[in-house]
Structures are given as structure tokens and as C-alpha cells.
Amino acid sequence: MPDARTRWGFLIDLRKCIGCHTCEVTCKMENDVPLGVWRSWVKVAEKGKYPHVARKFLPLLCNNCEKPICVTVCPVHANRQRPDGIVTYDPHRCVGCRYCMAACPYQVRYIHPLKKIVEKCNWCQHRVDAGEEPACVANCPTGARVFGDLSDPASNISQLIAGRNVSVIQPEMGTEPRVYYIDFDEQTFGAKRPLIWKWR
Amino acid sequence: MDGDAARLLYDVSHQTTFAWLISIYFYFTGLSAGSFVVSTMSYGLGIAKYKPISRIAVIAATACLGIAPIALLLQVGWPIRSIWNHFTYLNFTSPMTYGAFLLVAYPAVCVFYALYMFRDNYPMTRRLGLIGIPAAIATHGYTGFILAFGKARPYWNTALMPTLFLVSAIVSGLALMILLVMLIFRVFKPVRAVPGEIVEGLAQILGWAIVVDLFLTFCDIAVLSVSHEGAQKMAWLILGGSFTPLFVVVENLVGKALPLIVCFAPGLRKRHWLLALACAGVVIGIFFMRYVTVFGGQVLPLM
Numbered sequence: 001m002p003d004a005r006t007r008w009g010f011l012i013d014l015r016k017c018i019g020c021h022t023c024e025v026t027c028k029m030e031n032d033v034p035l036g037v038w039r040s041w042v043k044v045a046e047k048g049k050y051p052h053v054a055r056k057f058l059p060l061l062c063n064n065c066e067k068p069i070c071v072t073v074c075p076v077h078a079n080r081q082r083p084d085g086i087v088t089y090d091p092h093r094c095v096g097c098r099y100c101m102a103a104c105p106y107q108v109r110y111i112h113p114l115k116k117i118v119e120k121c122n123w124c125q126h127r128v129d130a131g132e133e134p135a136c137v138a139n140c141p142t143g144a145r146v147f148g149d150l151s152d153p154a155s156n157i158s159q160l161i162a163g164r165n166v167s168v169i170q171p172e173m174g175t176e177p178r179v180y181y182i183d184f185d186e187q188t189f190g191a192k193r194p195l196i197w198k199w200r
Numbered sequence: 201m202d203g204d205a206a207r208l209l210y211d212v213s214h215q216t217t218f219a220w221l222i223s224i225y226f227y228f229t230g231l232s233a234g235s236f237v238v239s240t241m242s243y244g245l246g247i248a249k250y251k252p253i254s255r256i257a258v259i260a261a262t263a264c265l266g267i268a269p270i271a272l273l274l275q276v277g278w279p280i281r282s283i284w285n286h287f288t289y290l291n292f293t294s295p296m297t298y299g300a301f302l303l304v305a306y307p308a309v310c311v312f313y314a315l316y317m318f319r320d321n322y323p324m325t326r327r328l329g330l331i332g333i334p335a336a337i338a339t340h341g342y343t344g345f346i347l348a349f350g351k352a353r354p355y356w357n358t359a360l361m362p363t364l365f366l367v368s369a370i371v372s373g374l375a376l377m378i379l380l381v382m383l384i385f386r387v388f389k390p391v392r393a394v395p396g397e398i399v400e401g402l403a404q405i406l407g408w409a410i411v412v413d414l415f416l417t418f419c420d421i422a423v424l425s426v427s428h429e430g431a432q433k434m435a436w437l438i439l440g441g442s443f444t445p446l447f448v449v450v451e452n453l454v455g456k457a458l459p460l461i462v463c464f465a466p467g468l469r470k471r472h473w474l475l476a477l478a479c480a481g482v483v484i485g486i487f488f489m490r491y492v493t494v495f496g497g498q499v500l501p502l503m
Contacts, residue, residue: 036210043503045206055378060503073349076285081257095285099296101401102217105352110215116277169503170490173352191208195442196244 002149007085008123009150010134011157011166012059019044019057023136023145030124030135036089036108047189050166053088057187059145061136062087062108062121068089070100070109070120079116085126085150085178088122091115100170105173124149138157150178217349217498221275223490225268226343228373230365230486232264233340233375236310236332238402243317244329253381256315260380261336261373265307272303282404297346298338304331347493354431355438355439355497360420367413368486372397374406374484376457382476400469406482407463410456417452433500443496455485 010054019042027033027040040061047054064087071079078094081087094117101118111122124134126158128147132138137145148157158180160166167184171199215481239257242250273279286300313328344362351357378399385394439448459478462468469475 035501037215041212042210044210045208047206055209069351070350072293073296074287074291075294075300076282077291078285078289092288093285094277095282097282097296098217099276099346101215102350103350105502106216109500111277116247123254170352184364185206187206189503191206192503193208193211193213195499195501197435 002084004083005151006149007151008064008128008178009085009148009157009161010064010123010137010179011146011148011160012179012181013144013146013160014057014181014185017042017057017059018142018144019055020091020141023059023061023137026135027121030127035117036113039119041110043128043188043191045188047185047187054187058181058185058188059136060106060108060155060169061179062123063106063175063179066125066176066178067174069103069105069135069173069175073103075099075100082125084128086124086125086128087120089117089119091117091119092116105170105175106177108121120151139162147171162183201258211503214501214503216495218275219495220491220495221271223487223494225275226270226365226490226494227487228264228268228271229340229343230369230490231372231376232261232268232310233336233366233369234371235264235377236336236373238373239313239317240287240329243322243325246279249401250398252379252395255314255317256380256384257377258310258317262307262310263313265310269303269425286475294325295342295349299342299346302335302339302342306335306492309335322484337366341366347497350498353434353497354424354427354435354500355493358415358420358423363494364413364416364420367409367416368489371409371413371456372407372483374409375479375486377477378406379476379483381473394472396470396472399472399475403463403469403475406481407477409461410460410463410482414452414456414460417456430500430502434497435446437500438492444491447492447496450488450490451485454481455489456482459485 010015021042024038024041031039033039043058043060045056064085068081068087071081076093076095077091079087079100086116096111096116097117098111109118112119127134131194137147146157146160150154150158152158161180164182166180166182168180215280239254241247241259242254276282290297293295309328313325313332316324316328341362344365347356348358348361379401384393386392421435424431437443459482462474462478
């Protein structure tokens with residue numbers, strides 16, 4: 001049970017991920033995420049040459065970092081880190097200046113096209129506060145996503161992190177991300193969109 | 201090269217954060233800071249030669265500050281809320297919090313400085329001018345910190361950024377001043393003659409400012425091109441990619457290198473139409489310096 005020492009963490013076992021995009025869709029439903037933006041998504045890449053080929057999936061979401069740069073740079077303190085580690089935003093205080101979007105190394109923030117404020121994944125804090133798991137965890141058909149208390153050594157996530165080889169994305173940014181990956185592939189992460197430059 | 205690496209099949213798109221409006225904001229605060237420094241040369245620093253242009257400079261500095269915050273307010277999602285929240289909820293680790301106060305304090309200094317100057321109150325003008333120089337530097341310098349704090353973007357995240365912004369602000373401000381002095385003395389004054397000594401003096405200062413600017417730009421790009429992977433990609437984007445026409449041709453050739461020759465060669469500097477052309481190049485070039493830095497610095501996808 002969560003208490004004052006609770007520190008939430010997230011783990012994605014990429015060996016179990018089948019690339020079904022359920023997390024992406026269920027997040028849109030749970031959090032009313034508008035068209036054209038995503039809080040949680042799955043990147044798909046392929047590797048190798050026929051017949052030795054593989055398709056790789058990399059689910060991405062907000063890392064709810066231990067040292068979040070978005071909290072550092074927010075000029076109006078709309079981004080805050082809760083005592084349990086979730087980095088949350090205050091929709092009534094955000095002025096939509098987009099500085100956090102520019103500073104985030106993980107590009108998980110978006111400006112809501114209608115509300116004109118910046119939103120992001122907050123690990124479904126309304127569900128977590130009610131004692132449930134985030135929607136993407138609850139609906140993942142293969143159980144690839146694990147959510148739990150990092151401060152409790154007996155929790156499922158703590159034991160998985162202790163017993164497996166885990167990675168985080170871009171640890172060099174110094175933000176101490178809290179989404180851990182089992183079987184993380186640097187090449188899949190490195191496959192990026194080609195740059196299409198337009199005046200804007 | 202890409203044969204071994206993974207090929208992307210599906211990914212979501214990410215929104216652009218800062219673009220034209222922020223470039224315009226940085227550009228006009230830069231012009232204002234540069235013009236303000238020119239206006240304090242006679243009153244604050246005591247170079248009597250530039251006294252006739254101080255009033256033009258201070259009006260330009262104040263007018264540019266009228267445009268800059270408008271671009272800023274058009275950029276944010278909630279303009280009225282942003283004015284209120286920026287002064288009621290403070291986060292002292294964010295450069296933007298300091299910026300909100302600077303954007304009020306500096307225009308106030310500007311207005312009072314202009315007021316005393318037009319009333320010929322020399323001691324007060326001098327005092328306000330000396331207060332105004334650090335205010336102008338801080339107001340433009342903080343914009344450099346805004347970008348430098350975006351630590352995931354290699355083109356922004358450099359300690360050179362505030363200095364680079366300040367120097368290019370002074371470059372653009374001096375060029376604007378030369379253009380305005382030529383225009384005003386030729387069109388609006390009773391004796392329609394461009395004051396050669398003033399304009400050419402400013403051109404020489406402009407030349408030295410461009411030298412510093414080019415040196416800092418070179419340092420920035422040289423380090424960028426041998427730094428980590430993202431930095432190298434960014435260096436290629438501006439040296440041999442889609443931003444090359446803007447960065448190399450418009451910013452550094454039209455905006456800096458060619459005007460540098462005009463400013464330093466006495467024969468060319470005395471041809472005022474050529475000097476005006478060079479200064480127009482600088483003013484355009486520095487705008488694209490802002491655009492390439494702000495927009496070009498963030499087009500590479502991070503995820």
C-alpha cells in the first residue's frame with residue numbers, strides 16, 4: 001500500500017511487447033488526448049536484412065524524472081513534482097509558454113490544441129490516487145508494462161529491476177528518468193524520423 | 201551506413217515549440233538593447249560626438265520594446281493569464297521568471313531615460329543611462345539563458361549562448377542606428393545631409409562588433425562539429441543541410457562577412473549607399489541568426 005515513502009516507478013518489458021498500440025489507444029481514451037498529439041506511444045522499427053529480419057517496438061511515455069527539467073524551467077510553477085515522484089502539471093496555472101516542451105529531452109509534452117496549455121503523461125495520477133494502475137498498464141494484453149513502488153523492495157517492479165538488466169532512455173541528460181526498460185535496444189531508439197524542414 | 205541500424209516504420213509527430221514569434225521577440229529585444237547602448241554612448245559614457253543621434257537611438261530602443269512583448273504574448277496560449285501568473289507565481293530556477301521582471305523594468309528605465317533626455321536634464325539622463333546599460337544587457341542576456349537551459353538541444357545548450365546573443369544584439373542595434381540616422385538626416389532634417397563623421401564612426405564600431413560575433417560563432421560551430429552525436433548532426437544541419445542557405449549565406453555572408461569588409465575599408469565606408477546596403481544586410485542577417493538558432497536548434501527529433 002502507498003505510504004509517505006512511496007516512489008512510483010514504471011517498467012516496460014520489451015521482450016513481451018507485441019506492438020499492438022493498446023497503450024496508445026487506451027491512453028487517448030482515459031485522458032481525452034486530442035487528435036495529433038500523444039501522451040504515450042509506440043515506436044516501430046525494423047532491423048536486419050531478409051531473411052534475418054526483426055521488427056522492434058519501443059513504447060514511450062513521460063519518464064516522470066527524479067530531477068525533471070520541466071519543473072526547473074517552468075516560469076509559473078505549473079509543473080510540480082509530487083511527494084510520490086509523479087511530475088504533474090496544474091492546468092489552471094499553466095500559461096502555455098511552451099518552455100517545458102522546448103526543454104524536455106524526451107519530447108513527451110504537447111500543447112493542447114483547444115485548451116492552449118501544455119499537457120503530458122502523469123502516469124494516470126487520478127487512477128493511481130484511487131488505488132488503481134495507470135490505464136496503459138491495466139490494459140496491456142501481454143503484461144509488458146509494470147507499475148509499482150520503487151521504495152518497497154518487495155514490490156514486483158523492485159524485484160524485476162533488481163533481477164534483470166534494465167536501461168533508461170538518455171541517462172546522460174541527468175534527469176534520472178523513472179521508466180525502466182528490459183531488453184532496451186539503442187538502435188531502435190536511434191531510428192528517427194527524417195528531417196522535413198518547413199518554414200514555420 | 202544505415203544498413204546495420206534500425207529503420208523507422210512508425211512514430212508519432214511532435215509539435216514545434218518555438219518558431220517565428222519567438223525569433224521576432226528575440227530579434228526586437230536585441231535591436232532595443234543595441235540601440236540603447238548607442239544612445240548611452242554620449243550621455244552615459246561621455247563620447248560627445250554621438251550626442252546628435254542619442255534621441256533617435258532612445259526612441260528606436262523604446263519602440264522596439266513595444267513590438268517585442270507583443271510577439272511574446274501572441275506566442276503564449278493564455279496572454280492575460282500569463283501576465284498575471286508571471287508576477288504572482290515565481291520559480292527562481294527559471295530564466296523566464298527573471299525575464300518577466302526585466303521586461304517591465306527595462307522599458308520603464310527606457311521611458312524615463314528618454315523623458316529626461318528630451319528635457320535636457322543631463323545628470324538624470326546620465327544616471328538612468330548607466331542604470332539602463334546593465335538592464336539592457338540583462339534583458340537580452342536572459343533570452344540566451346532561456347535557450348541555454350534547453351539542455352537536450354545541442355545548438356542551444358552552450359554557455360556561449362547569452363554572450364552570442366548579446367554581441368549579435370549590439371551588431372543589429374548599431375546597423376539599425378546607421379540606417380535610421382541616414383534616413384532621418386536625409387528626409388526629416390532641414391539640412392538634408394548625412395553626418396559622415398557619426399555614421400562612419402558607428403560603422404567602425406559595427407565592424408569590431410561583427411569581428412567578435414564571427415569569432416564567437418566560429419567557436420560555437422567548431423566545438424559543435426566535434427562534440428557528441430546530436431551536436432554533430434546539428435552542425436551538419438547548418439553547415440551542409442537544410443539550414444545552410446540561411447546560416448551560411450544569409451546570416452554569415454550577407455549579415456556579417458560582407459558588411460565587415462564595407463565597415464573596415466575606408467573607401468567603401470565613405471560611400472554611404474554601400475554602407476546603407478551593408479547595414480540592411482546586417483539587420484536581415486541577424487534576424488535569420490535568431491531564426492536559425494531558435495527554430496533550427498530544435499528541428500532534430502530527440503525521440
